[in-house]
Amino acid sequence: MPSSSSSPEEKIGALDGLLTLIGIVPARARFIGGAVASSLLSSLSLGLSFGMMGAAFLPTGPLIPFLMGSWVGHTFGLYHHYRQSRNDALTVARNFPSILAHAMWTEFGVIVPSDVVSATEERCHQHSGKVDKQIAQDIAKKNAAMMDQWIQLQGYKMVGFAILSVPQCAENIEEIQRQERNNLVQDHQEKFCPT
Structure with missing residues (x-):
């Protein structure tokens, strides 16, 4: 019967494979993926938080607060990604x-x-x-x-x-x-x- 836990060497080997796979993705695609991931994570986090607060405290239910939270989270996520990318670009320009x-x-x-x-x-x-x-x-x-x-x-x-x-x-x-x-x-x- 095989064990469900894998050795640390197998985990490191799998991680190396993932890093190698990420390494062959074009740079612009990684940049776009980072923007999408940033906006998606913040959109989902704020949307769910606002939705739960709306379900608990508002008579309208969770839908409208979820939509508002998702919109605000998406905006903040993209803005954060833009600011980070701009700071990185200016640092590269300086150095x-x-x-x-x-x-x-x-x-x-x-x-x-x-x-x-x-x-x-x-x-x-x-x-x-x-x-x-x-x-x-x-x-x-x-x-x-x-x-x-x-x-x-x-x-x-x-x-x-x-x-x-x-x-x-x-x-x-x-x-x-x-x-x-x-x-x-x-x-x-x-x-x-x-x-």
């Missing part, structure tokens, strides 16, 4: 401007001014300590807009292009972050764990 600019160009034909990209990259290097003082003074004199500021100044259309471009370059950004993390670990081991 990886050339990668996002290239993704915006290849996806939508949007050309980001080169002075905006270069000023943002120079400021990123300045904050990480990779730029000398002369370049830092030149950046301050130019007072060029950072890429995240430029995107916001262009309006909702450009913010939308940035949001939809981020999933296309997310894999490359994760690879860069993984390399940076490995370099930090290696530096730490060399400093504090000499062999």
Whole structure:
């Protein structure tokens, strides 16, 4: 008689298979799936909560409160997903401007001014300590807009292009972050764990 519980190795193997399957889904489809899941979860949660309160306290019953709660939940869920996506896009624009600019160009034909990209990259290097003082003074004199500021100044259309471009370059950004993390670990081991 087979046991109903599976070993931890089997569970991890099944999870790896699921993650591999999710990995082959196109980035834009994952983005849309996230928006749908966010709005569906909040819509259902608020709809059921409002419906139960309506059934308990209102003479109209649960239907109208459920519909109102679902509508409010759907709106809040989509707005939350938009704000999170916008913040992610602006963070990518601030930290990886050339990668996002290239993704915006290849996806939508949007050309980001080169002075905006270069000023943002120079400021990123300045904050990480990779730029000398002369370049830092030149950046301050130019007072060029950072890429995240430029995107916001262009309006909702450009913010939308940035949001939809981020999933296309997310894999490359994760690879860069993984390399940076490995370099930090290696530096730490060399400093504090000499062999």
